Amino acid sequence: MLIVSAIGLSPSVAASVTSRHVTVQRYARAMEAEEDRQLVAALRAGDEAAFKQLIDRYHASLVRVAQAYVPTRALAEDVAQETWLAVLEGLDRFEGRSSLKTWLFRILTNRAKTRGMRERRSLPFSAFDSDDAVDPDRFRGPDEPWPGHWSAPPRGFPEERLLAQETRGVIEDAIRRLPETQRTVITLRDVEGWSADEVCNALTLSETNQRVLLHRARSSVRAALERYLEDDTK
Amino acid sequence: MTYTPATYDELSCQELVELVTDYLEGAMPPELRLRFESHVGRCGGCRTYLEEMRQTISATGSLTVEAISPEAERALLEAFRGFHR
Numbered sequence: 001m002l003i004v005s006a007i008g009l010s011p012s013v014a015a016s017v018t019s020r021h022v023t024v025q026r027y028a029r030a031m032e033a034e035e036d037r038q039l040v041a042a043l044r045a046g047d048e049a050a051f052k053q054l055i056d057r058y059h060a061s062l063v064r065v066a067q068a069y070v071p072t073r074a075l076a077e078d079v080a081q082e083t084w085l086a087v088l089e090g091l092d093r094f095e096g097r098s099s100l101k102t103w104l105f106r107i108l109t110n111r112a113k114t115r116g117m118r119e120r121r122s123l124p125f126s127a128f129d130s131d132d133a134v135d136p137d138r139f140r141g142p143d144e145p146w147p148g149h150w151s152a153p154p155r156g157f158p159e160e161r162l163l164a165q166e167t168r169g170v171i172e173d174a175i176r177r178l179p180e181t182q183r184t185v186i187t188l189r190d191v192e193g194w195s196a197d198e199v200c201n202a203l204t205l206s207e208t209n210q211r212v213l214l215h216r217a218r219s220s221v222r223a224a225l226e227r228y229l230e231d232d233t234k
Numbered sequence: 235m236t237y238t239p240a241t242y243d244e245l246s247c248q249e250l251v252e253l254v255t256d257y258l259e260g261a262m263p264p265e266l267r268l269r270f271e272s273h274v275g276r277c278g279g280c281r282t283y284l285e286e287m288r289q290t291i292s293a294t295g296s297l298t299v300e301a302i303s304p305e306a307e308r309a310l311l312e313a314f315r316g317f318h319r
Contacts, residue, residue, distance in 0.1 A: 048314060051310075055302055055307060055310050056307075060300045060302055061299070084310050088317045139247060147246065148247060149247045150247045150279035153279030153282065153283075154282045156282045157286055168297060171293060171297060191295065207261070211255055211261060215256075218255060218291065219251075221290050221294060222290040225286070
């Protein structure tokens, strides 16, 4: 509760939905800052369990983000390893102005970019294929009445089957088949729960491009779920 | 027929499905947002579609994140110990 009063929860701010959202974000940020402070202190003191906690939480994501910049998984692993070493070397310089996570991924991105330049010329953000969210055949054609409106509307997902293990497999498959940048964006955003800002920074994407990639990825996953769930209910 | 003709000059369903992420991300100008919401309010197909997208996002959120490999973890912990020797 100390933290809440520290960031100032005024009644007028809490009044509107948008401001409440901002307040919740600020609260979460204050919590994160406190956690970071403790974690950094433990790391400086040589606490191995603290380091283990950190690599368990972030290593897989570091590799995933690095893969957006360098051509192979092995190189991405290298870059992630280098990043951890740079983090340990730089711990004394961490001032907590950004979150530990932001700091960590900024180091990774800088290293991955340098590597990426050496290993291959162009960044892999060319995958803006213009595929449709929904098969155009499911809408009325330009010569029909109400062009662009559903001719075969979606029928809805049975909620009870959505969380079945098999359904998760369908989602995992759909994500695996996505173009690489889309896969990275949806994994960070929807599986790991990153904010749009965090993803833009880590992958050096504009807000718009991040959203386009997320849209393509989510649309493909929805379509895969629809094929699977509707096929079974026939 | 899932759509009320009175709103025909507004967004088509085919346009709407391409705007769903902008909508859910809160990245829409207010005027477009109103058109989006008024379409969804009148169109059962698009209402179902929007719900399916929300369900997709929440189901994706139930996947587990891959873990660090034991070899990579061992190497990093080794490096950590080296730092504090």
